[in-house]
Amino acid sequence: MIIVILAFSAMVVWQMPKLIKERRWRELKYFSIFLFVGFVLNVLLAMGVELPDPTKGIQIFFDTIKLHY
């Protein structure tokens, strides 16, 4: 958990001042959104929460429509 917080803090410190200084608000907005999504996912994983496996989703979909090898 500490590693996750440190890593994401480093990303913020490294990227945000540059984007603010250059007034790239659109880039800043999407950087923040993606960073937030990445942070939440990493924190949940670090806390031991079982996240849904995307490959299982794909498998269930193709099993439902009976299309797989």
Added chain:
Amino acid sequence: MNGNNEKIKPSQLMVLFIGFINGSVLLLSLVDSSMKQDTWLVIISGYIVSVPFILTYIFLSKKFPGKNLTEINDIIFGKALGKIISICYIIFFILLFSYNYRQIVEFYSGYILSDTPQIILYITIALLCAYAVKKGIAAIAKVSMYTVAFAVFVVMLTFILLIGNMDFSNFMPVFEATPEDFIHSTYTMACIPYCEVICFLMVMPYLSSGKKLGRYAIAGTGIAMLFFLVIIIQVTTTLGPSSAIFSEGSFQSVRLIDIGEFLTRMELLVALGITASMFIKISVFKFAAVKSVSHLLRMKTYTPLLLPMAAIGIVTALIAYGSTIENAENANYHIVFALPFEFIIPPLSLLVAKIRKLPKKAGESVP
């Protein structure tokens, strides 16, 4: 310095194709387990099946020069449907680079750095690829020249050193696989190593010239196919039927090298070659993913997305399929999942472009 807009030559693209396709060398075991001594056949048949589709990708990029995949989707299918298709492609690219993170980390933690925590390996490879993508596709193309040269050197060296251990009767009996296995494996080869070059539609606008692009693309894929053939000949002749049970045959076969009891442990060279090739493959996928996202969100540069996407990719890789065996099972679903992205949408795009008489010249309105 950020080399986002540097151009690459078609010949560099060819080398990038070779490096990219070589990055799938670990996946040869997927077809080796069912085709056994006939694996060499599906390497060739997979290539033959892929050629028309790769040419479709090239025709698309030539029809819309300077446009990337997301722009092409917008032009052909309209803003709304084009964006939906582009989002699907983005998910596809993110999943692909995540799966490749997972593969290289599993390879390292299984064979080389078994005591190192996997998360350290994930962070290392993610940062390395993010740095490469930050430097731009031209930098990746330049690096690919060295990685391809190194991979060719390693394959040739190990092939020569293993000649004494080779037993060509291991290829017998030929054509033993069932037609179903042959078709399935051919499709797997076409889908996973060869037609994944669909992501190069995000790279095409960076080409300095479109001349002889098709030839370079087909030649690049062909050289990668020859590279696979040499590896599979080495694996089949040295390991025999047991090659089907190893998940990394090329690595296992090199462990047999023992010349005068001093020229041993050559597998580390192979590991370096695999790492270099996978680095190129992951970097290109990552480039395609972040470039698509940044274009879709109308961002001026993709660099702010590199680290957040790396973090999302690591989580996806960590939660995807449980084990190497589950990976093999997942591959059977993945090849169906990849079907529209590699084999249906690109030819359909060409067809729709033809029907709608696209691209329109300046001043004409789109029907």
